[in-house]
Amino acid sequence: MKRLAGQLLREAFATIAPIGLTVALLHVTFIPLGEGGLERFLVAALFVGTGIALFLAGVRIGLVPLGEFIGAILGRRGSRPFILLTGFLLGAVVTAADPDAQVLTTMVTSIMPEASAHVIVTAVSLGVGALVAVSFLRVFLNIPMPILLFGLYVLLFALSFFVPPALVPVAFDAGGVTTGPVLTPFIMALSVGVAADLSKGDPLADSFGLVALACVGPVLALLLLALFR
Amino acid sequence: MRVYFAGIGELALEVLTAIIPIAAATILLRPITGPFPPGLVRRTVVGLALTFAGTVLFLQGVNIGFLPVGELIGTALASGPRPGLLVPFGLWLGFVVALAEPALKVLGEEVEAVSEGALSARTLTVATAVGVGFLVAVAMVRVLTGIPLLAILIPGYAVAFLLSRWAPPAYPAIAFDSGGVVTGPITVTFVLAVTMGAAAAREGRDPLAEGFGLVALVLLAPSLSVLGFGALIGLRERRKKRGEEPLVHPPHR
Numbered sequence: 467m468k469r470l471a472g473q474l475l476r477e478a479f480a481t482i483a484p485i486g487l488t489v490a491l492l493h494v495t496f497i498p499l500g501e502g503g504l505e506r507f508l509v510a511a512l513f514v515g516t517g518i519a520l521f522l523a524g525v526r527i528g529l530v531p532l533g534e535f536i537g538a539i540l541g542r543r544g545s546r547p548f549i550l551l552t553g554f555l556l557g558a559v560v561t562a563a564d565p566d567a568q569v570l571t572t573m574v575t576s577i578m579p580e581a582s583a584h585v586i587v588t589a590v591s592l593g594v595g596a597l598v599a600v601s602f603l604r605v606f607l608n609i610p611m612p613i614l615l616f617g618l619y620v621l622l623f624a625l626s627f628f629v630p631p632a633l634v635p636v637a638f639d640a641g642g643v644t645t646g647p648v649l650t651p652f653i654m655a656l657s658v659g660v661a662a663d664l665s666k667g668d669p670l671a672d673s674f675g676l677v678a679l680a681c682v683g684p685v686l687a688l689l690l691l692a693l694f695r
Numbered sequence: 696m697r698v699y700f701a702g703i704g705e706l707a708l709e710v711l712t713a714i715i716p717i718a719a720a721t722i723l724l725r726p727i728t729g730p731f732p733p734g735l736v737r738r739t740v741v742g743l744a745l746t747f748a749g750t751v752l753f754l755q756g757v758n759i760g761f762l763p764v765g766e767l768i769g770t771a772l773a774s775g776p777r778p779g780l781l782v783p784f785g786l787w788l789g790f791v792v793a794l795a796e797p798a799l800k801v802l803g804e805e806v807e808a809v810s811e812g813a814l815s816a817r818t819l820t821v822a823t824a825v826g827v828g829f830l831v832a833v834a835m836v837r838v839l840t841g842i843p844l845l846a847i848l849i850p851g852y853a854v855a856f857l858l859s860r861w862a863p864p865a866y867p868a869i870a871f872d873s874g875g876v877v878t879g880p881i882t883v884t885f886v887l888a889v890t891m892g893a894a895a896a897r898e899g900r901d902p903l904a905e906g907f908g909l910v911a912l913v914l915l916a917p918s919l920s921v922l923g924f925g926a927l928i929g930l931r932e933r934r935k936k937r938g939e940e941p942l943v944h945p946p947h948r
Binding site: 477480481482483484485488489492496497499503506507508509510511512513514515516517518519520521522523524525526527528529531532535536539540543544548552555556559560562563565566567568569570572573611612615616619623626631632634635636638639641642643645646647648650674675676677678680681 | 698699709710713714716717719720721724727728729731732735738739740741742743744745746747748749750751752753754755756757758759760761762764767768771772775787788791792794795796797798843844845848849852856859865867868869871872874875876878879880881883884885887891904905906907908909910911913914
């Protein structure tokens with residue numbers, strides 16, 4: 467137990483050390499952080515690093531095995547529509563829980579206070595859910611990944627011309643933001659199980675590309691949201 | 696001390712409402728999955744508890760320190776005497792933060808496995824980090840000059856898709872995956888806060904339009920590194936198959 471905690475702290479430290487040092491350096495040279503500012507930042511960095519180490523542990527211990535288990539069962543026993551539905555549901559639900567999704571909402575609402583945090587999280591979660599379903603569909607129909615991705619990006623770029631230009635960067639950022647450290651391993655674990663039984667091609671190769679597809683979801687959702695506001 | 700935990704109660708509640716649906720969904724699936732293996736229930740509960748605690752702590756740290764300080768630094772640099780410093784700073788920050796992102800190591804190992812050693816984990820990690828640094832610098836240039844995001848993204852993706860035609864089959868999927876993987880918790884919070892702070896400080900720049908876009912750019916970086924290497928490896932393999940050797944220097948006479 468102690469060893470695990472030690473390892474956790476070491477990982478946390480490694481993750482935040484570069485930023486901590488950079489900021490500390492800046493503080494003593496060009497950009498002082500004000501009264502107690504540096505101290506507050508270092509404590510915050512400690513929180514961040516430890517928090518990351520903790521939730522990564524949680525993902526490894528619980529979420530990944532869960533994803534693998536569910537994926538395997540789905541692969542073996544699920545009917546295709548059911549697999550799609552479950553992929554959609556789990557994708558949506560885990561996205562909402564991903565810490566990065568919360569970060570996205572914080573950042574968007576800080577710039578656009580009239581935007582509703584709940585609407586954003588819901589839209590983004592549905593987007594990811596839909597794309598997880600699409601990724602399973604891709605496995606069923608054996609559509610090559612690069613072609614699907616290409617088509618989806620063409621769609622995204624086309625849509626973005628009809629959206630107020632100021633909203634385009636946020637939308638495109640959403641993809642990278644929400645495919646966070648909790649969602650990504652879980653979805654990969656899930657799809658490994660599904661691909662193992664249902665892939666028409668190479669199951670290993672088929673289990674990649676999922677994150678890329680999931681990235682498209684939030685972008686699509688936000689672009690559509692911006693389109694219909 | 697009090698200030699470090701300000702707002703943590705509400706935060707915890709929000710995170711809880713986010714995590715509960717996972718448990719609910721799992722229970723909903725029970726009729727299909729049948730009983731869970733005994734260890735799995737315990738692990739799931741422990742896992743979710745750790746995820747909850749970690750997320751709360753992480754978000755608290757982000758809110759009280761990372762975001763404000765990131766914005767402060769961005770603003771200070773952008774409104775200082777040499778705003779151009781943002782660009783080399785971005786290069787450094789992107790590189791360093793990418794190296795620190797937990798998921799990058801895992802990615803490197805995957806690629807090394809798939810390429811059967813042709814692409815070592817270390818090469819990939821460094822190449823990706825350099826790519827990220829470069830693209831963060833590009834994002835800073837965007838903040839300073841207002842170049843539209845699509846003007847960079849569309850050509851960028853065009854290049855990526857072009858490269859993916861030459862790379863061996865498994866590469867494109869991994870390459871595009873790696874974008875989502877590398878844009879992890881640190882990039883997305885601290886670095887984005889810096890660009891937003893910088894954009895806010897520049898006159899006539901809309902922070903919404905210019906501050907964002909960083910993540911989308913960083914998303915491209917690993918794809919380009921992996922596909923770049925992949926294309927080289929793919930081309931080399933094709934030449935080998937055709938009977939030419941890749942590094943033959945014909946005698947000069």
